Amino acid sequence: MLKVHLEMRKKLGDIVRFVMPGNEMLLVFDPTDIQAVMQKEGKWPIGGASFVWPIVQAYEKRGQLNVGFVQNETWKRLRTALQKNLFPPAEADMYMPLVAPIVEDARKHIPKHAAEMDKLLPKITLEMVASVLFGRSLGTLNGTAPKEDYVYIDMVMRMFELTDELLMQNPAHVPKEMIDEVDRHVFYIFDRGEYHVNQTLKSF
Numbered sequence: 001m002l003k004v005h006l007e008m009r010k011k012l013g014d015i016v017r018f019v020m021p022g023n024e025m026l027l028v029f030d031p032t033d034i035q036a037v038m039q040k041e042g043k044w045p046i047g048g049a050s051f052v053w054p055i056v057q058a059y060e061k062r063g064q065l066n067v068g069f070v071q072n073e074t075w076k077r078l079r080t081a082l083q084k085n086l087f088p089p090a091e092a093d094m095y096m097p098l099v100a101p102i103v104e105d106a107r108k109h110i111p112k113h114a115a116e117m118d119k120l121l122p123k124i125t126l127e128m129v130a131s132v133l134f135g136r137s138l139g140t141l142n143g144t145a146p147k148e149d150y151v152y153i154d155m156v157m158r159m160f161e162l163t164d165e166l167l168m169q170n171p172a173h174v175p176k177e178m179i180d181e182v183d184r185h186v187f188y189i190f191d192r193g194e195y196h197v198n199q200t201l202k203s204f
Helices: 002-012 031-039 053-061 072-086 089-094 096-109 111-134 147-167 176-202
Strands: 015-020 023-028
Touching: 002 015, 002 023, 023 031, 053 147, 053 176, 072 089, 089 096, 096 111, 111 147, 111 176, 147 176
Parallel strands: none
Antiparallel strands: 015 023
């Protein structure tokens, strides 16, 4: 998609009207124009992900909130809570001792998986996130993880694909089978995440 957008800018200029099935967008490429738009978006930012309503609905069915799929005061409350211990550089530096061993381990596997980096990178990402959240490796790089964690990786990657597919859909006519698939994936991801949280709490 990035290549498509760059080609559109080259041929059509810095502001392009882009129509897809069910969606009409105005693409803005010039940084000055982007800044002007963002400065006028109001008190609360509005992200495109919030319009992918089947994903929002799946979270609501589980009684859960995700900072990427909420708006207004709720977004601000969640974003502020996350920001304190995740985003400041000094806080991020504290995670390096946890992440560094995962990166070192990943270096050993990259030469053997150079032709399938699309499969290896999600495992590396999951391991780095797990090392910060749970303080331990899950074992997906060395093959010691239970099959549920490999399913979890596949589910997460499929959710990225589903998000792209939903953005191409007319929001008023999303097929029921797609909504059901979103539910299955979101619920599994939640269940597996809760399992690891509970395992971590038991270790204290």
